[in-house]
Amino acid sequence: MKKRAIRKDCYMEIRKSKGRFLSIFFIVAMGVAFFSGIRSSEPDMRYSGDAYFDRKQLMDIQVMGTLGLSEENIEAIRQVKGVEKAEPGYSADVLVESKGNQKVLHVSSILDSMNQYTLDEGRMPEKAGECFIDQDFLAASDLKVGDKIQLISGTKDPVTDTFKTDMFEIVGSGSSSSYVSFSRGSSTVGNGEVNGFLAVLPEDFALDVYTECYVSVEGAKELTAFTKEYDDCVAQVQKRIEAIGDEQGKLRADEIREDAQEELDKAKKELEDGKAESEEKLADAKKQIEDGEKQLQEGKDKLASARKEVQDGRNQLYSSQKEVDAAKTQISQGWAQLEEGKAEFAAKEEEFNQQYEAGMAQIEEGEALLAAGWEEFNGKKAEYEAGVSQLEEAKRQLAALQASLDSGMLSEEEIAQVQGQIQALQQVISTQEPILNEAGTQLAAAEAELNQKQQEAEAQSAAAKAQLEQAKAAIESARAQLAASEQELIAGQNQADEGQQQIDAGWSGIYAGEAEIEKGEKEIAENEQKLADARKEYENGQKEADEKIKDGEDEIKDAEDKIEDIEDAEWYVEDRSVLPEYTGYGDNADRLRAIGAVFPILFFVVAALISLTTMTRMVEEQRTQIGTLKALGYGKFSIAGKYLNYALLATMGGSVLGVLFGEKVFPYIIVTAYKIMYTHMPDVEVPYNWEFGIMATAAALVCTVAAAALASYKELASQPAVLMRPPAPKQGKRVFLERVPFIWKRLGFIWKSTIRNLIRYKKRFFMTVFGIGGCMALMIVGFGLRDSIFSIAKIQYEELQLYDGMVILDTDADKEDKEELKEYLRTDKEVEAVSEGYLKKITAEKDGTEKEIYLYAPQSLEENKKFLHYRDRRTHKTYELGKDDVFLTEKAAKLLHVKKGDTISVELENGVQKELKVTEICENYMEHYLYVSPDTYEELYGKPMDSNNIYFKMKDSDKEQLTKTGEKILDNRAALNVSYTYNFQSRLDDMLESLDIVIVVLIVSAGLLAFVVLYNLNNINITERRRELATIKVLGFYDKEVSAYVYRENVLLTIIGVIVGMILGALLHRYVITTVEIDDVMFTRIIEPLSFVYSAALTCVFSVFVNCVMYFKLKKIDMVESLKLSLIHI
DSSP: OHHHHHHHHHHHHHHHTHHHHHHHHHHHHHHHHHHHHHHHHHHHHHHHHHHHHHHTTOOSEEEEEEEEEOHHHHHHHHTSTTEEEEEEEOEEEEEEEETTEEEEEEEEEOOSSSSOEEEEEEOOOOSTTEEEEEHHHHHHSSOOTTOEEEOBOSSSSOGGGTBSOSEEEEEEEEEETTOOSSOOOBOSSTTSBEEEEEEEOGGGBOOSSEEEEEEEETTTTTSOTTSHHHHHHHHHHHHHHHHHHHHHHHHHHHHHHHHHHHHHHHHHHHHHHHHHHHHHHHHHHHHHHHHHHHHHHHHHHHHHHHHHHHHHHHHHHHHHHHHHHHHHHHHHHHHHHHHHHHHHHHHHHHHHHHHHHHHHHHHHHHHHHHHHHHHHHHHHHHHHHHHHHHHHHHHHHHHHHHHHHHTTOSOHHHHHHHHHHHHHHHHHHHHHHHHHHHHHHHHHHHHHHHHHHHHHHHHHHHHHHHHHHHHHHHHHHHHHHHHHHHHHHHHHHHHHHHHHHHHHHHHHHHHHHHHHHHHHHHHHHHHHHHHHHHHHHHHHHHHHHHHHHHHHHHHHHHHHHHHHHOOOOOEEEEEGGGSTTHHHHHHHHHHHHHHHHHHHHHHHHHHHHHHHHHHHHHHHHTHHHHHHHHHTTOOHHHHHHHHHHHHHHHHHHHHHHHHHHHHHHHHHHHHHHHTTTOTTOOOOOOOOOHHHHHHHHHHHHHHHHHHHHHHHHHHHTSOHHHHHSOOOOOOOOOOGGGGOHHHHTTSOHHHHHHHHHHHHSHHHHHHHHHHHHHHHHHHHHHHHHHHHHHTHHHHIIIIIBOOSEEEEEOTTSOHHHHHHHHHHHHHOTTEEEEEEEEEEEEEEEETTEEEEEEEEEESOHHHHTTTBOEEOTTTOOEEOOOTTOEEEEHHHHHHHTOOTTOEEEEEOGGGOEEEEEOOEEEOOOBSOEEEEOHHHHHHHHSSOOOOOEEEEEESSOOHHHHHHHHHHHHTSTTEEEEEEHHHHHHHHHHHHHHHHHHHHHHHHHHHHHHHHHHHHHHHHHHHHTHHHHHHHHHTTOOHHHHHHHHHHHHHHHHHHHHHHHHHHHHHHHHHHHHHHOOTTBOOOOOOOHHHHHHHHHHHHHHHHHHHHHHHHHHHTOOHHHHHHHHHHHO
């Protein structure tokens, strides 16, 4: 019966004090929700990523070999214990044209089941020549699905060495599970940054071996990514694959050596065959030369014999010539006598001839005149006939043109042309026809006159010719006698001439023989030259053959050396961390865990203390009821049970709501916020993590139930009579300000009363100040986290590292290529400054603690000042790197527990250990660096520094121009990669922006907690002082004056709480910052003044709002209640 009454009283108490119950309920709900929700965000983010990776069957391990991977290598990987599946593939980086620029795409072959793609548009490739493209790249380019895309090598080798075709059709676009964020990794072609991916069928590659193999580990799919269990599971298989790497690498190298040896043997055989063929050809040539020499000698002998024959013939001809000359003398004398007779005959004949010629001359003159007349007549007649013919032709053409004009088949342009021709012809005809008619008449008259003259001339000529013929007959008789004598002489002459002809023929033979001899001599000379040329050609051929044989032997020797130099293939066995931004996803989860390990606990502690205070105050307020129940005979446990049940119901109810709400809403908000970075990961897994809910609920129960139990035990220890009397008001004491008359005397009564009330209720004072200060501190931490994180990029890349780009040099490149690259950077008009240096990751150790750091040594300390600034983070004192200086960055110094002046050990090449004394600790936020001078480098390595990187700074901050410069740099064979600080900044900003929503959640939650804390504490304050406030109302205070009386205390407590919160927030921010940092990053310790202002303003706004709400509660205080309580007290 008593228990039922107690339970009923508990329920009635809940109904009467809904505000208190709900305040505990919601404070606990908020604390549990925030604690379990934030703590669950870290595993939920891992679950979400793991769900996406499992659905897309993302590989667990990637294996790459320096000599590629053969089918035997793939089969060996499949046989490794723990390997569930191994799929080989191909990949290569290429360039493509986009909006006038060349962009880098990573082309990979589509696997059977692993590393699946998400299709956003189109379809997947189904045949050779089709490709699937990165949707993000497609959206930023001028391409679309259905377009053709041409691949460009980006190196000296043609793209067709890697692919069967350089032209692909885009058939689909989407995302790849290998790229979880915006970054696509780096490349050795183009500007050094991969801009997107391309997926093609394996048969589109023209490679003999695979470039990589993707491995799925047995049991890994059942584990959650980014957890130690998953990493350990994968690491075991990774080690097993690495264990066979050396053996398989040797087998792969042996295979290449065997193939190379086969090619070498083939080349040797070809060389031997070529050598034999060359020797055979040279032998043939030598034989031909010897035969030519023999034939030449035979020709010389024949030529000598011919010379002798010619000389003998010449002597014989000389003798015959003498005989012929004597005969000619006799003939000559006979001819002299004949000539005398001829002279006499000639005189008579001369006389006759003169007479004959005179007559004939007259005849011929008449005939000539007549012939000239006829000739002139015939010329004019020919001209006339030609004119007539031309006139007829003109008339014929005119008729033809007229006919074509009349046909009506001509165009207007042709008609005009024909009419012009007709007019020209008509004009010619009209002009020439009269002239020709007149000429015809004249020719007819001339012909008649010439015919008459010819008849007269013929009659005269016949008479004269008869007389001349008689005289001619006498002459001819004398001529006949002379002719007979002449015939005799001619016969003798003919005999002499025949002899002379024979002699001349002999001389012709002699001359012909001499010509033949000369020709033979010329041929012999030519053949001698040809023979000399052949000898020279033989010698040159022999020399050339010897050189080619030597070159071939040298090439074979070089090939043999290269085969001997072929090193065993090295395998690179990487887990998922090789994927761009995969590790960043895990780091973000780690950051959430770090934040969840600190921030929610602080939040929960504040909420728990307020709940504890509320329960304690509730028990103290009901001491009279406790005394009455105790006087009525109720047991201690029964009475305490009422408050324990009250606390249990409020706490359990709030905890259940907090777990149900917090573990769904907070992780969903945070994981969804991170999808700003991981846009292609649609999975958001937010299961209930009961361990965090149970932890939070248990802690809340301990705080509230234990507070109720302790307060009940304290009250129940007193006698009922004592409990039934209200507690005596606390005696006032002098406050500190009363000892400062200068201030105290100037305060009014109300302010003095307010200050005394604050000091008198110390527990309420400290709890309120702690509650307000705690919430204020939480908000400052939230704002401060944002300030600290978002200022990293600005300080790192605008104040400490001032370069715009960094070139990684190929250490195997030729010296000329390196010098060419450096010369280009020094002379390019867009580049302001250049600094060479040596950058390498090494291991630093101190007292057993090891850390990987970057060792950097500049080539020139003077040039280095333009690119790297060294300073102390707290004092901003700048340092200059000197000859003997060694600077270690702050985060690395902290992790290694190093101070200025300490000595650290660094591990160099081949495990060599060297010690360095740290001269300064300098500010740095991204990665860890150890800066040394060139002299220190030489001491460490024992050799002059060989630069492997170049920093460069542009004159203008133009990203497009910077990218173009990077592309030109990568055109040089010495440049291995180019990275840009704006890429680091943008990636860092993208990563940190995802934390923005998390920080907003923290700030909003802290603000809501501040509101609940202020409301609860003010409610307790008014409830405790109900009699006091009713009394001053009885004394005549108006509602506004009563409110002002309470508000003054609240304002002072808020101000004090804000001040305490600022101090506590600054300390807490420093602690949280150092807690949430990851190893490779140091956050700044900056809290912007505005963050303090925002936090204070929000706290004051909540305080004002709570005061406004409390105003209505103050108005409801009944003065009669005060009188009753006073009478009871009396």
